[in-house]
Amino acid sequence: MDRSTLSIGNPLIRSSLHLSVAQMGVLLSAFSWSYALAQLPAGGFVDRVGPRRLIAVGMTIWSLAQAASGFVVGLGQFIFARIFLGIGEAPVWPGGARSVNSWHKVRERGRPIGIFNSASTLGPAIASPILTAIMLGIGWRGMFIVMAVLGFIVAAIWYFVYRNPQETQIDTVDQIELRKGDTQETSQVRFIQWLRMFRYKETWGMIFGFFGTVYLLWLYITWLPGYLELARHESIAATGLLSSIPFALGFVGSIVGGLVSDWFAKRGVSPIASRKYPLVAGLFGMAVFTVPAALVHSAVWAVVFISLAEFFGNISSATAWALPTAVAPPNYVASLGGMQNFGGYFGASLAPVVTGLLVAASGGSFVSALIVGALVAVASALVYAILVRKPISGEGLEVPLTRAANHI
Template identity: 30%
Template sequence: MQVNTPVKAQEPARFRVRGLRWWMFGFFILVMIINYIDRSSLSIAMPLIGKDLHINSVTTGIILSSFGWTYALMQLPGGWLVDKLRPRKVVSASLIGWGIIEGLTGLASGVASLIGMRMLLGVFEGPVQNGANSSLTRWLRKNERARGSTLVDGGGPLGTAFGGLLVTGLIVGLGTWRLAFGAVGLLTVLIGVLAWVFMRDNPANHPMITQEEVAYLEQIETEDEHDETAYSSAVKYFKHASPWMLLLAFFGYDAVLYGLLTWAPSYVSKVQHVSFGMTGVWTFVIFGAGFVGELFAGQLADRLIRSGASVNAVMRSLLGFAGVGVAVAIILVNHVTTPTAAILLVSLANFFLRWGGLYWSVPARLSAKQHVGQLTGAMNFSGNVAGIIVPILVGVIVQNSGGSFVGVFVMFAVAGLLMAVSSIAINYSRKLTS
């Protein structure tokens, strides 16, 4: 990474923005919002699609899982692409590609075509969060990265929340789920064009950055001075326990995340007997709570670390408590009798779950900057293995239990405890070097 390249003196004066790094990450929030609107659109529309195409619960689980098949496989090559081509190229191309696929999903005529479109969507979305996370090492100082990682990842629940309103609104307004997919796909392509215009891999080359912020970001080189003794290959980091614990923790985190992402709208609609229009509202509540949780955890983590608390104490406490919070809230859903109480407990579980946005700051704490994309890809691959398995398991459990989600919530509680125990075992304060 090079952050000390001066803005060329001969360039004409341009509009400058103070704190451009936060505008950049505001844009990444937008990217992740679009990412999750597109990713969750099928889940939101699935009650209608299932009726139109006569799809049962098990087949629904397979369709919802199919996104994860290719998304998981793209994590390691996606991380490599980000490290080699840099985030600007990868993020822009990915947005345009998955926008086209999202639009074409509206033409699906059966199970096979739905699975094919979801798999293609996974291919194009695969490298995006790796690209955003890699940018953390270029645009933010160490004491800002917890906020940065949760801001970016916070676009996920926010996108799912607004996706619930947007997709249901488009379906009701346009009269069909098919046109709704076309509209969302077009929006995504436009955001992809904007990404190419606005993003820069080297902050000093951005036409809107101030010289003061360039100087501020130059300090990243000093903060990352241990990178000089880094491993020559990202694989060698796995000689240590912490990367393995990170993969295991993220597996537990994504097990609940994908379970809620793919099945929460169906749970609200079919189990709690909420109308399709109100399903969008309750989806907004569930995933809006997750966004609030991400912002809270990121701000609290950075504040505690700046106040002098050790990184290990902060990260272990927050992520361990989050995992326990998920387990307790989600298991209590099986013991309440009203739809409102059940949905609010699911929302509380998602609030704690999304403290896991802090995981996206961990690869930069453990690895050299040239390996952040690859370690992030390995972490996300592990999580998305859960993303493949869990939607299918939920479908099987629901169909074999007569539509009940009791066993599903027990499974989510176990995943929350796995997240807690593994998070406590990670050493967040030591960058792994040769």
């Protein structure tokens, strides 16, 4: 829900701080830039330290950033707060992938990843009406502070409830059973081995492939309320309700994506292919339904097509996050997930800015911005299909201890 605060408050914040549409595009992208850049170290740190501590620290940092957003007086301060929000959120998705990898077998990770990933759309789905009501009641500044308080509470719950497998009494036999079917594990997470991940075309395929997935999803997350108000002339209250519908379909799509990928895996399809088939199909589906969303004249039909685009986009997103658990060695799942997410949120960083510029250049029309998003999604589907084919072996990443010591 915290990611939706700025997009929900978009019109009131622009009016309060006297921001142009283009300046709001820059502000909407500030989170994505810092989040994208922080993905690379965050994934590696999760693999070294474990998700329990790192996710708790990250949630604390992002809650502080949310609180600060409620007190900003200008664009510069707001951008600074959004940058720290991105840094705080960076460990969460790589940490989630690593947690699922630690507790589930390779052919059974689609469903838990889908459930975990569904939070990214469940949040915006319930955020639209809830945050709109809070904002109309206590203002946009109060909305940010309320979300900060909730973030501190969730951080405490995560830290005191979740446990890494090595912190429990699970026996060795069960641990071996959980690792059955995984790629070979490296002896220890080292920086030189982390760098060697970039030698594989699969890594680059996941980086550039996820670019398109998140580009179009983030376009909707950041600009949907503004789109409904600017292009479809809906009221703030109506926008809050209508915005929740596509994200509700996205929530369903995420769970469906996880279930479908496990369905393929249990019928003998390889772990990578079972994730990649629904991933690529989801990207094509998202592109197909974005095009009519851009062209129809009816606001109702626009919401219908955007909802279908969100459904297929989140099938793609969920299975993309299941993919690192099939491609990477077990102790590099968070690292590869972070690399993939770096590519995704590089796309997310560009989406609000490009959209703002295209909308401003076209006099308030979103048609060209949505068509560009659809084309980016198709290109990314082709990248995943062509480049991501084989797992990355732990043996290929291994470095002799004497050489590794020289690089630490």
